[in-house]
Amino acid sequence: MIRTSRRNFLKVTTLAGGGLMMSISAPGLANLLGSNSIDLAEINSYLTIDTKGNIVFLLTKHEMGQGSGTGLPMILADELGADWNKLSIKRSDYDSKFTSTEMGTTGGSSTIRKMWDILRNAGATAREMLKQTAANQWNVDSSELLVENNFVINPENDARLEFGVLASAASKLEVPESVELKKPKDFVYIGKPVKNLITHDVVIGKANYGINTDIEGMVYASIEKCPVYKGKLKSFDDSEARKVKGVIDILEVTNVKAENASLHVQDGVAVIANSTWSAFKARKRLKIEWNFENRNSNSLSNLKETFTKNESEELEPRYMNGNLDAVKKLEGHEVYSASYDNPYEAHALMEPINATAHYKGDSCEVWVGTQSGQRATKAVSDVIGLPVEKVTTHVLNSGGSFGRRYYVDSSMEAAYLSKKLNKPVKLTWSREDEIAHDYFHPFQRSLHSAVISQDKKIVGWETKMLRTDDYASGAELYEIPYYFPNVKTSWKQIESIVHTGAWRSVSEHSSCLGRESFIDELAIKLGENPVDFRLGLLDKEIKLSDFKIADDLSGEALERQKAFAERIRFYRSLLQDRYVAILKSIKEKQWLDEPTSKNKGVGLAIESFGRTVCAHVVNITMDDRTVNGFTVDRVRGIVHCGTVVNPHFGTGQIEGSIIYALSALQYGGIEVEEGRVMRSNFHDNKLLRIDETPDIEVQFIPSNEAPSGLGEPGTPPLAPAVLNAIFNASGIRVRKIPVLKKDLVLKSAQVS
């Protein structure tokens, strides 16, 4: 029996016009904006049941293709015992009561994971109150009753009462302190391929996205941005641009800033017109002078040189176990090293970045597809100088996001323009804007070293990470799913030449490339099977006593190492069973043992994202008639993510992640010359197409554990699995992506 205590969590009142209204309030759901009392953080009408039994669920999470608008109500409906056909969702505007983690921000593959308990408790509580109402009417014990498809049923006499009939009376009962949750075997919707609630609107062309926003009296805007990152506007001549029919106004976009300095709005010149096309067209006729502030000497090749210069620098260690430096020097021990590059990558989401804003003097409305209504609201309030309570952000579905719409630059720009013009402004970025002014996946170089003892054991592991972004603080955790007795990790931030941000699976994607390639290299070097080699590194339960913290540490340094050890032990304890289950399953299926003919290869990689673990086994063919010199023929993914709420969506997320990662592997990497991004659209920032898509098979390890997230975990292991397969086929070790034909040249030293 699962019981839960939810003091102050749920409040039930009578719905206007009859029925039941459930609100959620709890200190844990309090907002982070600081303007509301934490105790009063209450989200009204989270769930309503009217007198006809119609159920409305308030969707506070962003829908960007991951299925949140269907997956979340499935969880609620299952516990409630609802008839799926009587349930609808209502999209919520961002409310400053929503917290960052549970309500106000969507990201980190956390939507289902974080809402699982909340929704099950809410659904079960409403169900028990409806049951109790029926029990009171029938004068029976509520525990004897069943709930099914919006009905409370007495199995004794088959008496039935619909939710709608019960809802008003139920709303007057006391909210139970604790309720029993369903057992997984009794789930009706969870675990089933329930159809996506957006599909019908999508196929008839009525699905709404930010870019479809249409406000009475709005004007259309497009901004010619400085082509060099952080360059400044010096002056401009708009006389030719103003001659384009439909142009209303032209104004500079400078100094648009939010308190959060990581939200960058590039300087530019905005054309305001009576249609998007007129604004696009007029932009081309602007004559603009920029002040590049020497940033036009930045290039990718210079950046790589900077990386190389930093490779040999002795960095302050982050996490240390044992004494890596000492075992390196031991007689007869070999140090084996390799370095791996992850380039800048663009998001290239299908719906170009946009936002519509209406500044009204004392308030402002924003319409935008965003992963963070909270960040949009706060940044807009900073830009226009109104308190957050005066800003309403209408969060619309978005056409793909992958981390990009966590950044709210377009909302800031639209609000800035609307305030200047004092009318509603719809801002649309062109595809060229979207590629050139992305918040790119950071450039990362991972340097790995292993110390191999005389008896061919890995006794030491070192990771040095250089990255153009600061979100590597937890890197030591991502680096060490495997146990080594001597470890040293360090990292350094290198100043970026373009803006960077979160890109599907964030740092796991970059870190997995090096780690899982290097593990493969080590397995081959030691003559071991890649699955057995990994299992060997996971074969024992790690206790805190296994961590050997250097004797000479004290004070803060000692405490830091103790904290690292505890965190690593904790994550390891959460993840180890999942790694082992997946690897054993691959071994059992003999996916890596299948005979491969000439030019064919198979490769494996495995990675965790949060608590979810995913492995891919990839089959490739070397073929120099193709663009990349090889084809990816087949990808088989195995995932352990706890309960899969909707297997159709789950499989889709893994398939999509594989295809997303393959685009980066075959065509990714942003070139920068003279400070400018050298890609502009889909002809040079290529994405995988239907005819290049391999056969994909996705399996889930059966589990009744709580769901741990699926939007991102399929991305990281793809690239290293392909690189490992290329080595398996050809003996060529590629240590970067994208993999180009020119990288596939056999160097004699690479043959193992």
Add this chain to the structure above:
Amino acid sequence: MAAYTLKVNNKDYTVDVDSDTPLLWVLRDELKLYGTKYGCGIAQCGACTIHINKLPIRSCCFPISKLEGKSIITIEGLSENGDHPVQVAWEEIDVPQCGYCQTGQIMTASSLLERKPNPSDADIDRAMKGNICRCGTYPRIKKAIKEASKQIAS
């Protein structure tokens, strides 16, 4: 600007725009038919696909001045009740993730099936490779086209 008349989904419209205005922006900004999507503006992604005389056309590169006398069908006019076999199959297979590119995918697929009611995998690849889906729904698009083909045959 000049006035242009055009027939969209069997309805006549007159719009007052520059001659180089792409059909895409006429559909979206003038006629408020938002089912046709802007993706790239250079006929590389297929999100803006519509039918002109039953052929799939990228509306982002098709200027209004070349449309005289042509019949345009957008996703909103593909079927009266959203029940074109391709739309039905798309719902049956539950293809979309974010859904943004899917109207373009459906317009390209329905045109393929018009020409080839029983397409091979290679036919599907050839016809559909001009339509990008960043969510990676390609396996399901392929399945749905085969499903639609079955429905058309029966």
